[in-house]
Amino acid sequence: MNENLSTVAINPFYGQAGHFFIILAFVAAIIASISYFFAVKKTDEIEKVKWKKLARYAFFTHALSILATVVTLFLMIFNHRFEYYYVWSHSSLDLPIKYILSCFWEGQEGSFLLWTFWMMMLGTFLIFTSKKWEAPVLTFISIQQVFLVSFLLGIYIGEIKIGLSPFLLMKDALTQDPVFMFENYMDFIKDGTGLNALLQNYWMVIHPPVLFLGFASVTIPFAFAFAGLWTKKYSEWIKPALPYSLFSGMILGTGVLMGGAWAYEALSFGGFWAWDPVENASLIPWLITVAGIHLLLIVKATGHALRTTFIMLFLAFFFVLYASFLTRSGILGDSSVHSFVVSGLENHLLIYLTFFTGLGIIIIARNWKHIPTNKKEEEVSSREFWMFIGSLVFLFSGLHIIFFTGIPVYNQIFLRMNDWFGTGLRTDFAPPADPIHYYTAVQIWVAVIIAIFTGFAQFLKYRKTDIKKFFKVIIISIALAIVLMLISANALDYPVFTKATLNIFGKAISLYTIYPYTLLLFAGSFAILANAHYLIAVLKGKIKIAGGSVAHIGFGILLLGILISNANQQVLSINTQGINYGEEFDQKFKRDNILLYQNVPVTMGEYIVTYLSDSSDNRETFYKVRYEKINNKTGAVDYTFDLYPYLLMDKKSKQLTPNPDTKHYLTHDVFTHISSIPSQDARSNQPITEEHTVAIGDTIFFSKGYLVLNDIRRYTDDNSISAGALFVGHTGDSTETVEPKFTVADNQILSEPVAMQHADVQLTFDYINTDDHTFKITTIEKNVQNNWIIMKAIVFPMINLVWLGMTIMAIGFFISMLRRRTEMKTT
Structure with a gap:
């Protein structure tokens, strides 16, 4: 018997089938793009029908091929086919079955396939629902699919590699490894490297699919806008595009929220939003999409702002592509925990971004003079005026965030300019040292403005409003919001006013301004109360037409939750003994983390906390930490609970990754994670x-x-x-x-x-x-x-308002989407 023959059989069928389906999907998308293009351009109706029929056959073939590719890759992962590089890189034998799906989209190839899958599903749905808009809209979507599938090809044209294939065998991916010189190399590959420890969380099973559905859905409104420009039907596309815009706002917003929930549940920084570059990149398309939704409503009601609407929907689509470039090109380096490493797709991504950016700019520019405009200016007292201003505020918010998020891109651009033209530009610009403080300092004012706008704008009428009647109605909500603000500010220990000093022409001038947190309390309260008032008094409680009010109420609740849970969070684990944990830890760590010896109770705030025990298997080590709530008056124990923060061994980095545990109450959460442990010795x-x-x-x-x-x-x-x-x-x-x-x-x-x-x-x-x-x-x-542990514990007050606000806001989007969908069907 030949001892070099492998006892582990290599199954080439998966790779051959998967690669075939990708090639078929790519060719079918090209045929669909061309066929739909001619279905639009042909003037003869018989020719149009023939081309559309061919386009449908091609797109359905594309759809089935993508579906088959998804099934093939999933079966490879599920069956632990470690002879394939993608499976080996992202899964392992000891991985719980519930995280198998996370393996699917951990890598570049899987996440591109997920994006392609959702675009295919939306495109298929549009074939059956978009009627006369099918050909121009599907032309754009089919071209998008050509590019997305190209990222999965993994083929060479000369020396140029196009895409990354998830169906590459180990011996073809790691050609320099000497183990592959032997025919029985699979005998040496007993297991995969495993899933990134940070992704081994239930939120990462559902968050990426929802987020990528959101990214895919942002394409649809601009596809309609593109179709309107292409066919010279500059306003007719508004009604069919509006439900899809609302769907996009709902799904993408939910995806962003799920990312925050994952960060809160799985990451150890303490909180749900850290202004990470990739977090920002997913937030910006949502902000611009929400701006686009309000502009679509303006155009539908009054005809105003049509040009701005085209631009806004294009920007929402553009920032999805830009987010993909930031995340996948490796340009962010170590500045984000979410980004991929350099993979060789940088130029491919740049071509993708450049093509659609150029296409959008060209078609808008060529039609600019022909886009109808309303010569009569909006009245300041009109609803559309303030909705337009609010949309610009959303745009400003997005641009502010992306300007500093994109600093690594600017450095690379300046580096290229220096190489090509010898310009001598700086290439070492750095993102803000304290991103949370930097972004919050500006975005808090954006939140205040938007919340106030959502409160009063619905009481305004389109075109013109009777100001006396308006103030007579709105004053009730203002008064109640002020009362609620004062009560809340007192309870949260916020000052109403704060003293500021301005230097004008060398002279210091002191003045009093409203404390920003107190002002945000008013804005959030006003948004809730005014929209509740509008829903009851104006809409008479008719929920079917109250989607906007419901979403605005959710937004107000969300703002209050963000404010209170962050500004009033309390670090329990203060290092009152002044222990210096060593030079490898910064001052903040030394201040906010406490040393607990096993079975030695320590007082932390209103709790007595004891590290009781730990238990471990090959993957996880759980630490049992008991909290005893002490009654301030009697000194007795009111109640007891145990938390189990744990450390997970990351098979790739061979490092322990901390995973927090949280005790949830209606009014607050107690968040705990392990910061350091003794060595094994x-x-x-x-x-x-x-x-x-x-x-x-x-x-x-x-x-x-x-x-x-x-x-x-x-x-x-x-x-x-x-x-x-x-x-x-x-x-x-x-x-x-x-x-x-x-x-x-x-x-x-x-x-x-x-x-x-x-x-x-x-x-x-x-x-x-x-x-x-x-x-x-x-x-x-x-x-x-x-044994001992070093631990951090934080109390987040009213954190449930964050999740409640986002849920109500998503419900509001859903109600509005159903309403606009019904309106479209009836007309």
């Missing part, structure tokens, strides 16, 4: 020897306590010079002083170990670095018994 009963490089004020940990270097003392006599490292040791409730010495005598270095009294720890002072004033200390610990 420290957790055993064997003596542990460790070398430490410390400076004055630093801390050395051992299993039962810790040592703080307070001072370095100098001793001299006739024969020697000594330095003593004065440590204060803390073991349980005991404190002691211990001082190992570093001595130079007769040109010899003497370092005698010194033992602690209350712990089995010996210290040796080994070396003095005079350059950076650090000192080398060796500790030897025996009879190691106790």
